[in-house]
Amino acid sequence: MAGQSSSTESQVQLRQLRPSFSSHFKEFFVRHLQVFFYSLGLLSRTPFSTLLTAAALGIALALPAGLYVILDHAKQLSGDFDSINQMSLFMKQDISTQAIDRLQKKLNAWPEIAQVKHIDRAAALKEFQENSGFGDALKALKDNPLPHLLIVYPSLTHNEAEQINHLLADLKKLPEVNLVQLDIQWLQRLYAIIHIAQRGIFIIGALLALAVLLIIGNTIRLAIENRRSEIVVMKLIGATDSFIRRPFLYTGFWYGLFGSLIAILLVNLSLLMISNPLAHLSSLYNNSELFSLGLMGINTSLTLLVSSCVLGWLGARMAVGRHLKEIEPK
Amino acid sequence: MILFDQVSKRYPGGNEALSHVNFHLHQGEMAFLTGHSGAGKSTLLKLIALIERATTGNVIIGGKNLHKVSRHTLPYLRRNMGIIFQDYQLLYDRTVFDNVALPLIISGFSSREVKKRVHAALDKVGLLRHEKKYPVTLSGGEQQRVSIARAVVNKPALLLADEPTGNLDPDLSLEIMDLFMAFNQVGVTVLIATHDIPLINQLDKRIVHLEHGQLLTVEED
Ligand SMILES: Nc1ncnc2c1ncn2[C@@H]1O[C@H](COP(=O)(O)OP(=O)(O)OP(=O)(O)O)[C@@H](O)[C@H]1O
Ligand SMILES: [Mg+2]
Numbered sequence: 001m002a003g004q005s006s007s008t009e010s011q012v013q014l015r016q017l018r019p020s021f022s023s024h025f026k027e028f029f030v031r032h033l034q035v036f037f038y039s040l041g042l043l044s045r046t047p048f049s050t051l052l053t054a055a056a057l058g059i060a061l062a063l064p065a066g067l068y069v070i071l072d073h074a075k076q077l078s079g080d081f082d083s084i085n086q087m088s089l090f091m092k093q094d095i096s097t098q099a100i101d102r103l104q105k106k107l108n109a110w111p112e113i114a115q116v117k118h119i120d121r122a123a124a125l126k127e128f129q130e131n132s133g134f135g136d137a138l139k140a141l142k143d144n145p146l147p148h149l150l151i152v153y154p155s156l157t158h159n160e161a162e163q164i165n166h167l168l169a170d171l172k173k174l175p176e177v178n179l180v181q182l183d184i185q186w187l188q189r190l191y192a193i194i195h196i197a198q199r200g201i202f203i204i205g206a207l208l209a210l211a212v213l214l215i216i217g218n219t220i221r222l223a224i225e226n227r228r229s230e231i232v233v234m235k236l237i238g239a240t241d242s243f244i245r246r247p248f249l250y251t252g253f254w255y256g257l258f259g260s261l262i263a264i265l266l267v268n269l270s271l272l273m274i275s276n277p278l279a280h281l282s283s284l285y286n287n288s289e290l291f292s293l294g295l296m297g298i299n300t301s302l303t304l305l306v307s308s309c310v311l312g313w314l315g316a317r318m319a320v321g322r323h324l325k326e327i328e329p330k
Numbered sequence: 331m332i333l334f335d336q337v338s339k340r341y342p343g344g345n346e347a348l349s350h351v352n353f354h355l356h357q358g359e360m361a362f363l364t365g366h367s368g369a370g371k372s373t374l375l376k377l378i379a380l381i382e383r384a385t386t387g388n389v390i391i392g393g394k395n396l397h398k399v400s401r402h403t404l405p406y407l408r409r410n411m412g413i414i415f416q417d418y419q420l421l422y423d424r425t426v427f428d429n430v431a432l433p434l435i436i437s438g439f440s441s442r443e444v445k446k447r448v449h450a451a452l453d454k455v456g457l458l459r460h461e462k463k464y465p466v467t468l469s470g471g472e473q474q475r476v477s478i479a480r481a482v483v484n485k486p487a488l489l490l491a492d493e494p495t496g497n498l499d500p501d502l503s504l505e506i507m508d509l510f511m512a513f514n515q516v517g518v519t520v521l522i523a524t525h526d527i528p529l530i531n532q533l534d535k536r537i538v539h540l541e542h543g544q545l546l547t548v549e550e551d
Contacts, residue, residue: 031438233419236381237480238408239436241401329381 032246039250053219053255057308058262060212064205065296065304066267071197072300073293074190089171090179091148100148103176107152112167114155121146147178161191209311212259216252216315223251224323232329241324248320249313256312260305268295331357331488331519332378337387339373339543347373348543350387357392360511360520362530365540371523372416374540375490378521379413380404392487409437412481414491418473420465426452426476427461433484451483454509470497478506482513489513491522495529503529 043050107116125144171180234244271293334353340346347370355361363371376382377389389396399407420429430451434444452458455475465473474497495503514520539546
């Protein structure tokens with residue numbers, strides 16, 4: 001037998017343990033595309049459970065996405081008031097008009113300040129007497145109770161909240177100044193609230209991203225469990241880990257994609273539902289556009305879509321990495 | 331092609347399934363592995379296919395010591411082997427065609443080549459007309475032949491079979507054995523575990539006998 005087969009021995013030898021890179025490169029995209037649609041086919045075989053999982057993901061994603069849309073709009077809204085930053089400087093009573101003029105000139109030279117307006121105490125009193133309806137009562141006063149007032153407009157290059165605060169502190173230190181009032185302190189408070197809300201949404205987003213990872217990870221784990229015998233057979237006939245892993249990773253990707261599409265749908269539906277009441281509220285401010293949110297922007301939608309797909313892939317990757325090693329033929 | 335050097339295998343918590351086995355199967359050779367139930371035939375085949383690893387001793391396949399084969403390179407080694415399992419190991423949610431095509435798809439053959447080779451393999455085992463059926467709708471013997479077709483479709487250098495004729499009638503058994511002999515003719519190394527002593531006595535091939543994990547007969551040629 002040995003003699004008989006010696007002439008053919010060379011024909012069948014153990015092949016190279018690994019295929020060459022180039023021979024596989026050609027097939028690479030074709031095969032990925034095949035698995036891409038194969039995994040979609042697998043999901044479509046169980047449309048109901050696929051939809052349930054995708055809906056759970058969609059809801060988890062819709063919450064931070066919706067909050068983000070609203071917050072983003074609130075930020076723009078507050079941005080519109082940026083330019084009206086101004087400060088009122090109430091002078092001490094005993095400061096002379098000449099001293100005020102000197103101060104006005106001095107402040108005008110500060111780089112932080114764009115313009116300083118002087119409201120004369122006498123002129124202010126006159127206006128008040130004419131317009132307030134307390135004219136006669138005020139005439140009875142011996143002295144003018146109103147102080148000189150300087151209105152300071154910060155320059156546009158020094159418009160940040162921190163710089164404003166700095167300027168405010170400097171102005172308070174001036175000896176002539178009795179009281180400094182920032183007319184838009186409410187804006188700073190709004191900024192602070194937005195800042196907190198941003199953190200909040202970031203935390204909610206991170207937690208829900210984790211939830212998405214876990215949901216997908218668990219779904220993939222179940223899928224792996226269901227296909228245990230198939231995985232064993234695949235390993236027995238020489239499938240590499242990456243070959244076995246691939247359909248599961250694409251499944252995770254599909255879940256992420258469907259989840260984000262559902263989330264985008266949910267957010268836009270919610271926005272549509274509150275658009276009417278918002279329009280009504282805006283009309284009360286005589287500005288029909290003031291509070292309109294519109295729909296989710298294309299950038300936000302794309303960001304949500306991509307990050308959800310990445311999360312799906314990652315969740316699947318984590319599950320597969322953990323569970324594939326445990327399944328070995330016996 | 332296959333070299334066992336003082337190989338012992340002890341399953342966790344069990345007795346020694348193989349003890350101090352020395353055994354050499356040359357490239358292009360064909361041999362039968364016999365022995366009573368529980369003698370260690372399946373274990374020996376599993377050591378070759380790296381489904382189990384030897385407790386002591388060395389198993390060398392095609393010059394490669396299996397101790398040195400990592401998890402990572404293991405699949406590429408298995409692609410050189412056609413393995414026919416005692417329990418077939420078919421995928422029951424896929425057609426006969428898809429089952430047989432699996433080794434080719436794993437190795438990245440084009441779909442045209444896959445079709446050609448699968449049809450050739452199914453034709454060899456006489457199942458071409460069943461290609462669109464699912465394995466559950468086939469008889470035990472037919473399922474066994476599906477697993478044989480899957481094992482040979484990749485034209486492996488080494489063919490391992492665990493009771494490949496266990497569910498076949500004598501005529502079909504002989505036909506399948508002839509098929510293995512034909513593969514051997516073109517240089518494939520073949521190792522078959524079987525109980526069917528009358529059948530293999532008809533064939534002029536080497537017989538390796540296992541008893542309680544020990545190799546009794548080594549008819550070196
Ligand atoms: N996974 C396992 N865990 C523990 N013991 C095992 C395992 N597999 C096999 N054994 C034991 O190893 C011994 C050899 O088993 P093996 O399956 O190799 O026998 P066999 O010769 O193939 O028998 P059969 O002809 O019945 O298939 C037996 O005693 C069996 O109980
Ligand atoms: Mg056995």
